[in-house]
Amino acid sequence: MKRQLSVVTALVAGAALLLSACGSDSKTTSSDSSGPAATGSSAAGTESSAAGSDAGSSSAAPAEATGGVILANGTEPQNPLIPSNTNEVGGGRIIDNIFAKLVYYDAKGETHMEAAESIETTDSKTFTVKLKAGQKFTDGEPVTSASFIDAWNFGADVTNAQLSSYFFDPIEGFADVNYCEKDAGPPDKKGKATCLPAPKAKTMSGLKKVDDTTFTITLTEAQSDFPLRLGYSAFAPLPTSAFKDIKAFGENPVGNGPYMLSGPGSWEHNVKIDLVPNPDYTGDRKPQNGGLTFTFYQAYEAAYSDLQSNLLDVIDGIPPGSLTSYETDLPGRSVNQPAAVFQSFTVPARDPHFSGEEGNLRRQAISMAINRDEITKIIFSGTRTPASDFTSPVIAGWSDSLKGADVLKFNADGAKKAWAAANAISPWDGKFTIAYNSDGGHKEWVDAVSNSIKNTLGIDAEGKPYASFAELRTQVTDRSIEGGFRTGWQADYPSVSNFLGPIYKTGAGSNDGDYSNPEFDKLLGEGSAAKTVEEGNKFYEQAQEILLKELPAIPLWYSNVTGGFSTNVSNVQFGWDSQPIYYAIQKKA
16 A cells, blocks of 8 residues: 555644744644655575464564453544555454454564465575464455465456555466457456456466465565565455355455454444454454444544543554643553654656756755654654654664664754855756645645745745645646655555655656656665565665765655544554554453
8 A cells, every 4th residue: 555645644733933934933843644654674595484483473472362442543444454455544453353464563563474474585586485274264264375365366356446555566377368469448347457468377477376275476576575464455365155246345354464353334324433353363463352342423522532431442543632731641551652654755856956966965955954853843743753864763674874864863054065065066946845635634734834944044935735636646646846845655565675665766656756766666676675674674674875965856855644542452563564553452340
């Protein structure tokens, strides 16, 4: 799922004389409820377990369920609850609790075996998956190799029009299953898209069943961190009943996870959904409560009011108007921690004065002219963490000590010196702008960043508003936008490569600045082909040090997750993806 971030902030009050342009007094504060948090883990090694440790390692100490149902906030899912067609938080948090994938992520983002007993490889290209014996769906059907192979082929099939189909792209044969030369019209009565000619294949050649509990995955090229992504919802298994009427299945899904629907119709649209513990679940995420009820709120303000009245047990976002007071409102029961969300702005090399050595010097000057510590404190009430690299502190491989990272620290003298060096190559003229979408609440921080640049470098700098995210993205996509523009990334899975490849690799789909550096691409390839994630991260560190010199995007900060819980519960943790670890929450007697 990821993701160019659309709506990131919702701003309220605040103050920032220091951030104002030459003395003007703009006052702002902000919050961001979008985003996750973590620390990845090991992956494919030579004849080793590929998806990290499996040490019975749930992030919370095991405990018996107290019987109390946990009341949590939620939003109405966008689509029927089909794993490969759910890429938003409202449906995703339910999918994650009713399905067990091959691996799961703990609170720190480390991967652990769940449905899989092992995932092994010798070349990071072909992986052998062995399933734990005795698993079954809540309708009694055994979970087998076919449960995964059939579900993944369904997700990849272009005629099924699944939102997360691209997650299967690394698997050999995906191109034959997902190819659609021409859309021949609207979907048929079963929701099937019509393509002419029909896709070349219905199944991916890279998926092979060995026996009922063993199958192999062959990729088109080596990827050491491939196992890390197997905990994402798109990779869930499906029972055979799902394929008889997938839409009906999505209304009353049958899973294999720690929870299941309380019964037919337990999903009350636009109201709530009730989940109860799955008595047949044998994985590490064993529920320590009597179930989950997700109430679908229209606004965080109402949910927060219920939380303060102990009518809600846990909330995964604080409304903007309460950001300055929630830690006092919820003494010892508030959360403010980094998440796997990275914020930046991009200045393409195609812009005048931003190519070659002159461009590198100007980006370095602009980066050093931004007082990130001050802006995150004043504008965001401390709910952002100044960036020190291009990833996130919750991802294994994150670093605050990369060579060249000083360029991300406020340094007025260094900024002026670099700007002067650029002027010696070609004198600056004109105005520096940062484009943003007005419907996302970005004005305040863009103004603060622009003013920091303006005051430090003594140049004309300001924000450039667009009415909507769609309007901004259209110009970014067709390359008609001029000047800098805001960018951001929320991780699909806890891996450094997910923060680098899709955004900065030559020709990558989200490379909005058209950045290209053969040495960077080479290091990405070496990192992907490494035998372990740890070895791969060494190459990714070198790749990031190139980025710090050339700054294809200027890192700003990592978004934090903010949340809280009532006095009725204990053992509340928030995970790398910003979501509470629901199964571990305990209801007090």
